[in-house]
Every structure is written in C-alpha cells, then in structure tokens.
Amino acid sequence: MDLALAPETLARWQFGITTVYHFLFVPITISLAALVAGLQTAWVRTEKEKYLRATKFWGKLFLINIAMGVVTGILQEFQFGMNWSDYSRFVGDIFGAPLAFEALIAFFFESTFIGLWIFGWDKLPKKIHLACMWMVSIGTILSAYFILAANSWMQHPVGYKINEEKGRAELTDFWHVLTQNTAIAQMFHTMTGAFMVGGAFMAGIAAYHLMRKKHIETMKTSLRLGLVTLAISGVLSAVSGDHLAKIMFEQQPMKMAAAEALWDGEEGAPFSIFAYGDVDEGHNKVAIEIPGLLSFLADNDFNSYVPGINDLQKEMQEKYGPGDYRPNIPVAYWGFRWMIGFGMASLGIGLLGLWLTRKKFMLPQALRVGEDEVPHLVVWKKPLSAKWGKWYWLLLLWTMLFPLIANSWGWIFTEMGRQPWVVFGVMKTSAAVSPNVSQGEVITSMSIYTLLYAALAVIEVKLIAKYAKAGPPELTEDDLNPPTKIGGDSNGSDRPMAFSY
Numbered sequence: 001m002d003l004a005l006a007p008e009t010l011a012r013w014q015f016g017i018t019t020v021y022h023f024l025f026v027p028i029t030i031s032l033a034a035l036v037a038g039l040q041t042a043w044v045r046t047e048k049e050k051y052l053r054a055t056k057f058w059g060k061l062f063l064i065n066i067a068m069g070v071v072t073g074i075l076q077e078f079q080f081g082m083n084w085s086d087y088s089r090f091v092g093d094i095f096g097a098p099l100a101f102e103a104l105i106a107f108f109f110e111s112t113f114i115g116l117w118i119f120g121w122d123k124l125p126k127k128i129h130l131a132c133m134w135m136v137s138i139g140t141i142l143s144a145y146f147i148l149a150a151n152s153w154m155q156h157p158v159g160y161k162i163n164e165e166k167g168r169a170e171l172t173d174f175w176h177v178l179t180q181n182t183a184i185a186q187m188f189h190t191m192t193g194a195f196m197v198g199g200a201f202m203a204g205i206a207a208y209h210l211m212r213k214k215h216i217e218t219m220k221t222s223l224r225l226g227l228v229t230l231a232i233s234g235v236l237s238a239v240s241g242d243h244l245a246k247i248m249f250e251q252q253p254m255k256m257a258a259a260e261a262l263w264d265g266e267e268g269a270p271f272s273i274f275a276y277g278d279v280d281e282g283h284n285k286v287a288i289e290i291p292g293l294l295s296f297l298a299d300n301d302f303n304s305y306v307p308g309i310n311d312l313q314k315e316m317q318e319k320y321g322p323g324d325y326r327p328n329i330p331v332a333y334w335g336f337r338w339m340i341g342f343g344m345a346s347l348g349i350g351l352l353g354l355w356l357t358r359k360k361f362m363l364p365q366a367l368r369v370g371e372d373e374v375p376h377l378v379v380w381k382k383p384l385s386a387k388w389g390k391w392y393w394l395l396l397l398w399t400m401l402f403p404l405i406a407n408s409w410g411w412i413f414t415e416m417g418r419q420p421w422v423v424f425g426v427m428k429t430s431a432a433v434s435p436n437v438s439q440g441e442v443i444t445s446m447s448i449y450t451l452l453y454a455a456l457a458v459i460e461v462k463l464i465a466k467y468a469k470a471g472p473p474e475l476t477e478d479d480l481n482p483p484t485k486i487g488g489d490s491n492g493s494d495r496p497m498a499f500s501y
Contacts, residue, residue, distance in 0.1 A: 008433045010442040011083035014449065016415075018076045020408050021453050025069030025460075027407055030144060030191070031198020032062040033137040035225065040130050050217045053472035057218065058202065059133075060467050063118065068460045075449060083442060087422055087432035094160050094171045095150050098178065102146035110139025144194075145187050152183035154423050155414075156251045162426075169426065182251065185244040192237035193410065196346055196403040199230030203353065204400035205468045211393040215471045227353040230403075234347030241340075242297065249298040252424060254312045254325060255417035258332035260294055261287070262308045269294040269306035272333075279329050282310050320425075327419040335413035342406035349399045356392060 036059045043051035081088070088095075113135035120129050153159075158180050159173035171177070203226030206219040249256045257263075261275040263282050270289035277284035292302035299306075307315075309326055316325040418424055422432040 007437060007439050007442055008430055010439060010446060011433050011437070012429065014079050014083060014442060014446040016412070017446070017453070018072070018079050018449055019415075020411065021457075022069065022072040022076050023407065023411060024404060025065050025072060026144070027190075027194035027197035027404070028201055029062065029066045029069050030140045030194040031229070032058060032065065032201070033133070033140045034195075035198055035202060035229065036062055037130070037133040037137045039221075039225070040133055044126050044130050049475060050221050052475060053215075053218045054222050057472040058222070059117075061205075061464060063114075064460070064463050064467065066114070068456060071456065072453065075452065079445060079449060082445060083434050083437060084432050085434040085437075087427065089168065090427055090432070091169045091423060094153060094157075094169055094177065097171060097174055098146040098150040098153075102143050106139050106143035106146055110136055110143060113139065141191070144190060145183075146178075148187050148190055149178050149183045152180060152186050153177050155186075155248075155418060156180065156182040157423055157426050169423075181247055185240065185247050189237065189240040189244045192233045192240050193343070193403065193407050195229055195233035196237055196343065197407060199226045199228070199233060199350065200346055200396075200399050200403050202226030203230060203350070204396045204398075207393040207396035208468070209471055211390065218472045223353075224357065227350050227357065230346060230350030231354055234343065234350055237343060238347070241343075245297060246299075249306070252418065253307050254309065254316070255327065255332065256298070257307060257309045257312060258327050258329050258417060259336040259413065261329065261333045262294065262306060263310050265305060265307040265311045267295070267305045268292040268303050269298070271297065275333065277329075279326075323420070325420060327417050332413055332417045335409045335416070338409040339406050339413060342402045342409070346399055346402040346406065349395060349402070353392065353396065 036055055039051050039058065040055040042048070043055055113132045116124070117129065117132040117136060120132060124132070157169075159171065159176035160169045161172050162168075163170050177183075202222050206223035206226060209215045209219040210223060245256065257265075260269075260272045261277060261284055262269055262272070263277070263284065268291060270287075270291045271293035273288040273290065274286070275284045275288070276286040295304045295306055296302045298304065309329070313325055317323065420428050420430065422429040
C-alpha cells in the first residue's frame with residue numbers, strides 16, 4: 001500500500017463500513033413505518049383483531065430497528081467529522097443545508113410523533129393515535145429525501161458557485177439542489193428498494209410462523225401484505241432503476257461504462273452478461289453479451305453510441321488534467337450485477353408467492369376459530385403442494401436477506417462508481433480527507449467502530465429474533481377499547497402514561 005495514500009484508503013474503508021452497516025436499518029425503518037401505519041388503518045376501519053395484533057407485532061420490530069438505526073447513524077457522524085474535514089470545509093455551505101433540514105425538520109418531526117405513538121396507546125383516541133403513525137412514516141420519508149438530495153448533489157453538483165477567494169463552494173439555489181432530476185430519480189429508486197426490504201422482512205417472518213402453524217390469521221394477513229409489497233415495489237424498482245441509469249449515462253458515463261465493462265465506445269453497444277478482462281490493458285478477454293441492449297437502456301435506441309472507459313479516460317484527462325479517472329472496474333461491474341441479481345430474485349420470489357397463495361391453497365386451515373389453535377390438517381389444493389410449500393417457506397426466510405444485499409451493493413456501486421471524485425467533477429476524494437489525521441488514528445477509530453458495530457449487530461439480531469419468534473401479543477381490554485378523548489380511557493377517566501412496549 002502506498003503510505004501517502006494510506007489515510008485516504010483507510011478513511012474510505014471506514015466510511016464504507018459505517019455507511020453500509022447503517023443503511024441496513026434505514027430501508028426497514030422506512031418501509032415498516034408505512035406498513036405498520038397501513039395495518040393500523042385497517043384496524044381502525046374494520047376493528048378486526050388480526051389487524052391490531054399485526055400492528056402491535058410489527059410495530060415492536062419497527063421500534064427495535066429504528067432505535068438501532070439512530071445509534072449507528074450517530075456513530076457515523078463522528079467518523080465523518082474526523083476523517084473528511086477538508087470536504088466539510090469546501091462544501092459545507094451546500095452539503096450542510098439539506099442535512100440541517102433533515103435533522104431540524106424530518107428527524108425531530110419523526111421523533112415527536114413516534115413518542116406520541118409509543119406512549120399514546122391508552123391516552124389518545126384511535127384515529128389521533130393512527131395519525132401519529134402516519135406522521136412517523138412521513139417523517140422517515142422526508143428524512144430520506146433530504147439525505148438523498150445531499151448525496152445527489154455529490155453525484156451531480158448544481159445550484160452552487162466556487163468562491164475562489166475563500167476556496168470553497170457556496171450555495172446559490174437550494175431549491176435546485178432539492179429538486180434536480182438526480183435527487184428525484186434517486187429518491188424514487190431508494191424508496192422502492194426500501195419497500196422491497198420491508199416486504200421481504202414481513203413475508204419471511206410470517207412464513208416462519210405459518211410453517212410452524214402459529215398465529216395463523218395474523219400471519220396470513222402479514223404474508224399477503226408482505227408479498228404484495230415485495231412484488232409491487234420490485235416492479236417499480238426495476239422501472240425507477242432504468243430511469244436512474246439513463247440519467248447516470250448522461251451525468252456520469254464513466255460509472256455506467258464501468259458497470260458494463262465497456263472499454264471502447266461503439267454504436268449498438270452490448271449489455272454484458274459476463275466479462276473477464278485486463279484492467280491495465282483496457283480490454284476484455286472473455287465477454288458474453290447481448291448486442292445493442294446497452295444502447296437501448298442508455299438512450300432507448302438499439303443503435304445509439306455509448307462511450308467506453310478508454311474514450312472517457314482520455315476525455316477526462318484533457319478536461320481535468322493527468323490522472324486515472326476510472327473507478328474500481330471489478331467492483332463497479334460486479335456490484336451492479338449483485339444489485340440487479342438479488343433485486344430480481346426477490347421480485348421473482350414475491351411474484352411466485354402471490355401465485356402460490358392465491359385462494360389460500362398453500363395456507364393451513366384452522367380446526368376452530370381462534371388465533372393460536374393448532375390446525376387439525378393442512379389442506380392443500382394439489383397433492384405435492386405441501387412438499388413444495390415447505391421449501392417455499394424456507395426460501396422466503398432466506399429472501400429476507402436478498403433485498404438488503406441488493407440495496408447494499410447498489411450503494412457500493414453508486415459511491416465507488418463515482419471515484420476518484422467525492423463531488424463529481426469538482427473535488428477529488430484525495431483532496432477531501434482530513435490532512436492531520438494519521439494512519440494510526442484512522443486504524444484505531446475504524447477498529448473501535450467495527451467492534452462496536454459487531455456488538456450492535458449481535459444485539460439487533462437477538463432482539464429481532466426474540467420478538468419475531470414470540471409472535472403477536474395477546475390483546476387486553478384496554479387494547480380493544482381505546483380512549484374516546486385525549487388523555488382518558490373509554491369511560492373518560494384518566495390513566496397514568498405508560499410505555500406500551
């Protein structure tokens with residue numbers, strides 16, 4: 001390793017570890033907030049107990065996840081401030097604005113209403129209590145949007161000017177930063193990816209209980225909701241991904257050329273199925289391709305010209321001076337494929353589940369009316385359905401990980417595909433790292449964060465597993481008869497505030 005680059009390399013590793021780990025919690029938080037709000041809405045409208053039990057069950061898992069997400073997010077702030085001071089100094093006027101909105105508006109908005117939702121089960125009328133959960137969901141989405149707007153500015157800087165005297169970028173049009181096409185497209189794609197995670201999470205845990213023939217009514221409802229969410233968001237993710245890729249072909253053609261290992265530009269550029277090549281020589285030794293498809297994906301024309309890595313490298317050297325402007329080609333190429341592969345596998349499994357559970361032919365039938373009654377027989381529509389049903393339940397359990405893997409590789413591709421730029425075309429990553437932080441300091445902090453995150457991972461998995469296995473709670477009279485006025489019960493008398501979980 002080049003010792004002169006060691007602090008930068010280590011800082012990038014630390015940023016990658018903390019960011020990818022933190023983002024494991026973000027999509028579950030975003031999607032579960034909305035799904036829990038939807039289940040609670042169903043209970044308020046129908047007063048069916050299965051919806052209330054589902055609301056309380058998934059709400060508890062949501063709270064565990066959001067608490068862990070907040071903790072990991074705070075730790076991420078520390079490493080950002082320590083390792084990237086030159087970046088903060090140069091673009092803080094711009095990058096700090098959406099992050100300030102995220103903290104002051106979205107996060108506190110979200111935190112306020114989540115507190116009301118936790119403590120308000122026996123203090124608020126059910127419609128007001130329901131509104132609190134919808135406010136939490138809106139808060140999570142707003143929070144994501146402001147952060148994505150900041151990240152999109154790094155991908156495609158707009159609404160700024162360079163103050164040569166002060167040597168920094170300054171904000172000129174905040175609205176442009178928030179509403180540029182990169183931010184909107186990235187928000188759409190990130191939200192659909194988040195709901196794929198939530199849908200798979202819900203379907204997988206529901207499958208676990210149905211496989212054990214427990215909590216049948218609640219889990220049948222949760223299974224169908226999870227599968228519908230997974231299928232719809234999977235289709236929308238493919239559509240939004242295609243739209244975002246077209247924008248990236250215009251704004252960051254080097255990233256997309258690297259994603260396809262397209263070394264030399266050509267008309268009718270092929271989409272790569274598999275490629276193995278020599279990065280130093282700049283060509284592929286083995287390539288399995290679909291002719292013209294990349295041109296169509298880039299420009300809706302099978303014959304349009306798509307520039308290659310070698311062409312773009314020459315252009316960028318002419319524009320920005322000598323240097324290697326190629327990202328890590330293997331990471332960009334395979335990261336793009338892991339993202340698409342696990343995403344499409346998740347969509348396929350969701351669609352298969354919707355087909356298998358049509359008319360309930362894969363679901364157990366209870367002997368008597370009762371949530372926890374053990375079924376007398378499992379009724380299957382086809383002779384081999386029970387056998388294949390068991391395998392599908394197990395597949396759904398594993399599928400809980402698939403959208404998370406797709407999301408993680410999508411962000412790795414997004415960030416590493418932009419290299420060597422931290423702000424594309426404006427600031428290189430090598431110029432963004434803190435100049436006075438030593439290799440030893442970064443190694444020490446990275447080791448501490450990694451160990452701490454490992455401990456948090458153990459806690460998270462144990463808590464989620466414990467409460468997921470426990471299943472939905474038994475309902476009390478207070479649960480079924482919420483207060484009719486703020487601060488009182490159904491009879492109008494006051495109750496002490498209590499933590500409902």
